[in-house]
Amino acid sequence: MGEHKWIKLVLMPFSWLYGLITDLRNLLYDHRIFSSRRPSQFVFSVGNLTVGGTGKTPVVNFLADLLSPSYPIALLSRGYGRKTKGFVLASEKSTAADIGDEPLQLYNKLKKSVVVAVCEDRAEGAAKIARLYPDREMLVLDDAFQHRGIVQDVKILLNDYNRPFYEDMPFPAGRLRENRKGAKRADAIVVTKCPAGLDSAETTGITAKLRQYCRPEIPIFFSHTAYSQPLSFEDVPVTLKNVKMVAGIADPGPFGVYLGERFNVTDKVIFPDHYNYKPGDVQELLKNLKNDTFVVTTEKDMVKLKPLAEQLGLCERFAYVPIAIHFENDNDRFSEWVRQIQRPY
Numbered sequence: 001m002g003e004h005k006w007i008k009l010v011l012m013p014f015s016w017l018y019g020l021i022t023d024l025r026n027l028l029y030d031h032r033i034f035s036s037r038r039p040s041q042f043v044f045s046v047g048n049l050t051v052g053g054t055g056k057t058p059v060v061n062f063l064a065d066l067l068s069p070s071y072p073i074a075l076l077s078r079g080y081g082r083k084t085k086g087f088v089l090a091s092e093k094s095t096a097a098d099i100g101d102e103p104l105q106l107y108n109k110l111k112k113s114v115v116v117a118v119c120e121d122r123a124e125g126a127a128k129i130a131r132l133y134p135d136r137e138m139l140v141l142d143d144a145f146q147h148r149g150i151v152q153d154v155k156i157l158l159n160d161y162n163r164p165f166y167e168d169m170p171f172p173a174g175r176l177r178e179n180r181k182g183a184k185r186a187d188a189i190v191v192t193k194c195p196a197g198l199d200s201a202e203t204t205g206i207t208a209k210l211r212q213y214c215r216p217e218i219p220i221f222f223s224h225t226a227y228s229q230p231l232s233f234e235d236v237p238v239t240l241k242n243v244k245m246v247a248g249i250a251d252p253g254p255f256g257v258y259l260g261e262r263f264n265v266t267d268k269v270i271f272p273d274h275y276n277y278k279p280g281d282v283q284e285l286l287k288n289l290k291n292d293t294f295v296v297t298t299e300k301d302m303v304k305l306k307p308l309a310e311q312l313g314l315c316e317r318f319a320y321v322p323i324a325i326h327f328e329n330d331n332d333r334f335s336e337w338v339r340q341i342q343r344p345y
Contacts, residue, residue, distance in 0.1 A: 011173035019170040022178035029148045038151045039126035042138055045152040047145025049165040049182055051175045053250030054158040055192035055225060057102045058325035060142050061109060066338055068113040073138035076125045077103045079118030081274035087128045090116035096304045101274060104303045123150040146177055154341055157186035159210065161194045166209045183213040188337065193254060194224045198328065219337055221330040227258050228322040230296065233306045233315040240319065242266055242293040246285060248275030248301050255298055266293055282308045286317055294319045
C-alpha cells in the first residue's frame, strides 16, 4: 500500500467526524433551528462541494451576462485572499488586496452592467447592497453553497469533471466541504472542465452517478472551459510562439495543457492558489527571459500581476489568456432554464 493510501486511512476518522459535524449543521438549518435571513433580492447562488477551483468564476460571469440585459443585478462574494474586512464595494480604484482576485476579475469584465461587492457575511452584504442600490433586484452569490445564513432561491452546484464529488470524501482525507448528500440542496448541477465534444455515453454515465446524490427532477448541464485569443497586459491581441507559463490557481493543469498544445513552453512557474504577487516576483519572472518569449498567465493572475508590471514599466513582456465557459449542446437549455426561473419579488 502506498504512502498516500496510508495517510488517507489515518485521516478517514477525522473525515467522518467532519462530515458528521457538517451534517448536523445542515440538519439544524433544515429544521429552522438555525435561521436563514431572507434578503430583498432574488438570489442565485453558484458553489460547490469541493475545496479548490471548480470553475466558479466563469459560471458566475456567464450567469451575470445572461441576467443583466433583463434585470439590474449585483454580484456578492466573500473576497477570498483580500486584506480588508467587512463589506467593500468594487470600484475603478479597487485592487486584489481590497476585494480579492476573482471579484476584481469579474468587476473588470462586468463593471458597466453589474454591481460587485464582497462581504464575509452574505446576508449583511445583501442588505447593504439593497440600501445602496435598491434597484438591484437580482443578486448572484459566488461560492456560497455552504453559506446557509442567507436564503438562496436558486442554487447551482458545480461538479469538476476531473475531480467529481461522487468519488471524493470530506476533508481532511478528501476535498469535500460536506458529505455528498449535500447535493440534494442543488436546483441544478453544472459539470465543469469537461473535454470539448464529450460523447453522449460518457455524459449519461456521469449523469447516473450524480443522480445518486441529487434530487431526481433537477437539470444537469455539461460545460467546458474555452480559452480566447491571448492578450497583452494592455489588452491588445498578441501572437505567441515561446512562452513562460505562470499560474497561481487551484488547478493549473488544464491551462498548462492548453499552452503546451499551441506554443513552445520554455518554463513553468506555479504559485499557490490566490498567491499575492510582489514586485520581486515580476523581476524574477523576467530574469534571463529571451526577447522572443512572453510571460503568459491566467486572467485571474493578471489582475494582480498587471499593476506590478505597470509600476515597473514591464507590461510589454506579459500576456494573459481570457477564459469563458461553453455549455456544449446545453447552452440554449441552460439559458432557457435560467430565464424560466426568474421570479423577482
